[in-house]
Structures are given as C-alpha cells and as structure tokens.
Amino acid sequence: MCALLVVPARQDQDQELRVRALSAPEYHAFLARTPGASFLQYPSWARVKDLWRSEMVGWHCPGGEIEGAGLVLYRQFPGTRKYFAYLPEGPVADWSDPHLDRWLRPLMRHLRAAGAFAVRIGPTPAYRRWDATTAKAATGAGSRISDVLATEVDPVGAALADRLRTRGWQRCGGEDDGDAQPRHVFRVPLAGRTLDEVWSGLNQEWRRNVRKAGKAGVETVIGTAADLPEFYRLLRITEERDGFRLGRSLAYYERQYEVLNEESPGRMRLYLGIHRGEILAAHTMITAGRRVWYQTGASADHRREVRPSNALQWRMMCDAHALGADEYDMRGVPSTLDPDDRSFGLLRWKLGTGGQVVETLGEWETPMDGVANTALYKAFQAYLARR
Incomplete structure (x- = not known):
C-alpha cells in the first residue's frame, strides 16, 4: 500500500530544513527515489493546469540532499498580485515526522515570499x-x-490530522465536497x-x-x-x-x-x-x-x-x-x-x-498570517463559491 511515501532518511531530525526552488532535473531525480508520489505532483500536471503558474520546491538540510519536494500551483486572485498556493496530493514529505513545523514553517516562508495569501495542501497518508x-x-x-x-485506522494519518488542527489548519469542506481531489x-x-x-x-x-x-x-x-x-x-x-x-x-x-x-x-x-x-x-x-x-x-x-x-x-x-x-x-x-x-x-x-x-486526510488550508491575507482568503473563498 502507499499510505506513507518513502523519503530519504535524515541525519538529524532536529536540524532545520530549508525550502528552495528546484530545477526540473533535481525534481525528477527526487521523484525517481519516491515511487509512491501522486501523478498530481509530477511536473507534467502543471502543464495540464495551464491557468495556474507553477514552481517545484524542495526541502533540504544545509548542504544536504533533497529530503522532500512539492509541485506548487499558484492561482492569482483577480485584480491583485496575490496568489492562492495549492499542492495537490502533496507535498511529498515525511509525514510521520513528529516535528511537523520543520516542514511547514520553511514552506510557508517560501510561499509568502512568492506572494501567496493562503495555501492548500493534500497530505498523502490515509486516515x-x-x-x-x-x-x-x-x-x-x-x-x-x-x-x-x-x-x-492509520496511526500516521490520525496523528497528522491532530498536528495540523493544533497549528490552525482547517480541513476543507465536508465528506463529499470542498476538496478538489476526492476524500x-x-x-x-x-x-x-x-x-x-x-x-x-x-x-x-x-x-x-x-x-x-x-x-x-x-x-x-x-x-x-x-x-x-x-x-x-x-x-x-x-x-x-x-x-x-x-x-x-x-x-x-x-x-x-x-x-x-x-x-x-x-x-x-x-x-x-x-x-x-x-x-x-x-x-x-x-x-x-x-x-x-x-x-x-x-x-x-x-x-x-x-x-x-x-x-x-x-x-x-x-x-x-x-x-x-x-x-x-x-x-x-x-x-x-x-x-x-x-x-x-x-x-x-x-x-x-x-x-x-x-x-x-483530505485537503487542508490556512491563510498566511496577517489581517490583509485573512480578508483576501475569505474573499477568495466567496469567489470560488460563486464560480
């Protein structure tokens, strides 16, 4: 089964991870080592979703090899220079790591710098x-x-859901709606x-x-x-x-x-x-x-x-x-x-x-910190509802 993706082992679980943009060869090389990744995290999916701009990012320790990666799709909110960031059935990360902030904090910093006002992720463990x-x-x-x-009941999925909730992430929609991908x-x-x-x-x-x-x-x-x-x-x-x-x-x-x-x-x-x-x-x-x-x-x-x-x-x-x-x-x-x-x-x-x-686990969202981003996130949700 593919409930948990295989990612490279870390040398030091307490070491800070960093996120940076990856080249196509780097990203493909990482996916070749992680055969459980969803097809929605392959670079080709960004070309299918041609109304979104995209970026490939990777997590790494200082001077170390890539330990996680994700395809980020950016959708611009009409009339602004702000973006909704979406990682469908991703990122490809070690979701069993109890130190979740090592993965989320550098991702959020990177997405904020890219102009994102909110982010949606699709963690891969089953629930x-x-x-x-x-x-x-x-x-x-x-x-x-x-x-x-x-x-x-998948223990990794259950623990991850609790960790996301305690950090203010919200699970999208209900049982049969709200997610772009089926729950x-x-x-x-x-x-x-x-x-x-x-x-x-x-x-x-x-x-x-x-x-x-x-x-x-x-x-x-x-x-x-x-x-x-x-x-x-x-x-x-x-x-x-x-x-x-x-x-x-x-x-x-x-x-x-x-x-x-x-x-x-x-x-x-x-x-x-x-x-x-x-x-x-x-x-x-x-x-x-x-x-x-x-x-x-x-x-x-x-x-x-x-x-x-x-x-x-x-x-x-x-x-x-x-x-x-x-x-x-x-x-x-x-x-x-x-x-x-x-x-x-x-x-x-x-x-x-x-x-x-x-x-x-379904899809999870959170706005970036700040009153303006929270307001823009609510406006974006209303925009999607009208569409």
Whole structure:
C-alpha cells in the first residue's frame, strides 16, 4: 500500500530544513527515489493546469540532499498580485515526522515570499480504511461510511490530522465536497498478490460479468489520441445518464494525454471496450512510480448487457499488476451507503472488486498570517463559491 511515501532518511531530525526552488532535473531525480508520489505532483500536471503558474520546491538540510519536494500551483486572485498556493496530493514529505513545523514553517516562508495569501495542501497518508465486506454489511437507509467502525485506522494519518488542527489548519469542506481531489477513494491492493488472487477477490457478479464480456466477443485494446473524441462523446452520455458533470472539455483531455505521455510514454493510457466493431466503453488510466490510477470512465447506453466496463477494468487491473503497481486506485467514491441514493451505484460497482474504501486526510488550508491575507482568503473563498 502507499499510505506513507518513502523519503530519504535524515541525519538529524532536529536540524532545520530549508525550502528552495528546484530545477526540473533535481525534481525528477527526487521523484525517481519516491515511487509512491501522486501523478498530481509530477511536473507534467502543471502543464495540464495551464491557468495556474507553477514552481517545484524542495526541502533540504544545509548542504544536504533533497529530503522532500512539492509541485506548487499558484492561482492569482483577480485584480491583485496575490496568489492562492495549492499542492495537490502533496507535498511529498515525511509525514510521520513528529516535528511537523520543520516542514511547514520553511514552506510557508517560501510561499509568502512568492506572494501567496493562503495555501492548500493534500497530505498523502490515509486516515481510515473499510474493507469491502465491512462496507457492504453496513449498507442501509441513511447509512454513511463515517458511521461505520473502520477496519483500520492509520496511526500516521490520525496523528497528522491532530498536528495540523493544533497549528490552525482547517480541513476543507465536508465528506463529499470542498476538496478538489476526492476524500474517499477506492483502492484494490496488488502488492504481494498473484493475479489469480486478485481474480478471486472479485465477487461472483464481477467474475460473471467479465466472463460474459469475453463470451460476447468484447475486445479490450489500448487506444490513441485519435480516439479521445469518441471517449469524450461517451463521457457526455455517461454524465447525462448518471447525473454528474465533470466540467471538462475535450481539449482538456487532449492536453492531459499529450503532456503526461510526453513526460513518460504510457503514463496516460486510453482503454477501449469494442463490441462488433463499435466502441462501447472507454476508460483512462494513469501510471507513476509504483502506483496506478483509474481516472475517468465512460460508456454507451446501449448493449450494456455485454459488460464492456467490467472487461476494461479487469484488463486494466491485469496491466497494473504486470507493471508492478502496489495498488490499483479507482479514485473517488461517495460516502453514502444508502442503496436509495443515486450515487451509491458507483460505490456498489467498485465494492465488487474486493478492494477497500479509503478515507484520505483530505485537503487542508490556512491563510498566511496577517489581517490583509485573512480578508483576501475569505474573499477568495466567496469567489470560488460563486464560480
């Protein structure tokens, strides 16, 4: 599992850390030593988020090697020279260090000097986990995952949440809103498991549907950039059918596909489920280090009985396993366990893979010290709410 990132060991835990801007080679070299980092902390993500300016920063002891790093995205507040600083699913740091101020204080000094009036971070440790059996047993009217006793509580995550609160950081939003990245995700463990064991972890319905797709002649292939318009067409159908709106354009996915694969060929893949010559489903997958994410899925309204999405997901799990991934991250799920809630269907589908619901620490914000920065932060929150 990737709850805690592997970072270089420090010689002296009491020594002051410093933050400075990193060159691209320095940053890439650090990421090569930390295979648990999120793809959102790779330099390519800054090129995807083209409305933000970016900077790569690193923590180091005086004269020592880089011990932590982060991709910072800066969004300018309209009409000012001030910026909202955001480190999505980052920074890549030793979150188990009880001396948290060694990491936060130099970061805040650096961001203040860069013109930031507030900062949002996304610490990577998990907070709580529920295995599929526990979550399914708790389904019922009005039930939510937060009401259920967790299968596991991550001690690093729990301690970090307390440390952030005591320092005035606020957790963003509620269970299903407020965070730019999903607070509840679904992950299928792969490390230490054979592919047969992963297959056995699927429930009977999933195994039956994968077999059904095979018997029906569904082909699973890896597409190209030329297939993105068809993916996007299916995505709009899916959004209408399932009652959600991602708010992304075709150009966004085309840019994402281009820049992620320029950074590392195969970083973003487009999987297609084809039946009788027609693309019925299209899913995107992202790889970085020893982690793999299922990012976005789309499917047609017709011929759903041949189960192209189940076939695609099994192919993607197999490929993630072959790549040596520690886990297959199926990204966001709702916090509801109420079968009558429309959004529960997504969680039910993912539960069938036998993985775990994981509550991340979520995203945390704080304004920079000073009355002016606090006022600007409140104005920025109102601005985002209107948008």
